[in-house]
Amino acid sequence: MPFDIEYARAILPLLLKASIITIEATFVSMFVALIGGLILALALRSHLRLISWPIWAVAQFIRSTPLLIQIYFLFFVLPDFGITLPPFTTGVIALGIHYSCYIAEVYRAGLESVPKGQWEAAVALNYSRARAMAEIILPQALPPMVPVLTNYMIVMFKDTPILASITVIELMQTANIIASERFLYVEPMTLVGLIFLAMSLIASAGVRILEGRLAR
């Protein structure tokens, strides 16, 4: 089957416009995952088993079940219980929560990498726990985490086509709609692949520059 350059050029603007939704979904989901991951990581560190144990079980459950099923559950099953959320919101909540369970582990490793003496110094200086965490521990734990977190963001970005399954008109869904109009799949799907490739490569390059900065 020949690749019709003219046709590809005609549909490219539509796809680029749709990729804005994809990027938005990535950033909003990542934001949810960063906050959610931090909350999970702090809860998992809690000395109270009543807090840490159920949280651990939930995180384990979410990590061990497919994202697609979780999204379907939020979108198609929750309405039965009277909770109906718009597709985009459902998508970023699902992606955000799913990834927060992975990102919690990144935070955990980062927090553990800060020497115990730093906590002890904070206690000896009479810092409150919250302030010690915010001013002394997290600023040391976060920089080494940035490359790993950014990589998770790229992986998440490549997971966004899953939102097409719950009617979010993002890049993949737009390509689907265009393709099904004339049953011409080569051009839209090729372009979608290339757009993902281009953006992932740009992001990876960004990570490398960031890593270089942080290493200094």
Added chain:
Amino acid sequence: MSPIVKLTDVRKSFGPLTVLDGLNMEVAQGEKVALIGPSGSGKSTVLRTIMTLERINGGEIEIDGEPLWHMKKGDRLVPANEAHLRKVRSKVGMVFQQFNLFPHWTVVKNVMNPVRSVLGLPAKEARARAEELLALVGLKDKHHEYPGRLSGGQQQRVAIARALALRPRIMLFDEVTSALDPELVGEVLNVLRMLAHEHDLTMIMVTHQMGFAREIADRVLFFENGRIAEAGKPEKVFTRPDSERTRAFLNAVLQG
């Protein structure tokens, strides 16, 4: 006068290992006390329990007449909450063997940020206090260095300034020269010597520097197996110890 630090029947164990075994100890306000003894005798643990870095398994610690691990609720004593711990703890400062400076802050920030965050002083006052203390420990020209670029002796002097900036009444020094290269020990001891002239400042030091302990301590406590085996004026403990164990220990370290 009532003691500023009082430990009554303090017990602490790590699993099956008993580190403090019904320890009784009193330190008067302004007193300079040196804790000596073999490693594992519990002397560092004493400082760590006073600083609330370790919970005790029994007994009570009182700071300035107030129980550390308990607080009054009506006329009953209940386990201390975080607010009570912070209130009592504010009277105590500590300097560690490994300095424990905050590596992401410059020297001046290390000293002024706790003053801002913990005491709530405005930045200008906190900075003035930090600069004054850094001058006192001889580090006037290092304000904007990061701790990683300083020598061990310089880092330890910053740590002392940082602890003093919160104006504690009791300072705990946990083997503060043990991690230093020999040629850097003197500069840190000089700072401690200067502090020893502060009449009101209570100092409790765990040290292996016997000569130094003898020079500045009002009283020496010899620890063994989580208890005080011998206590007295330095000239007495170092020259005519009562206990055979003290004599053996001093012979070993002074010859070594």
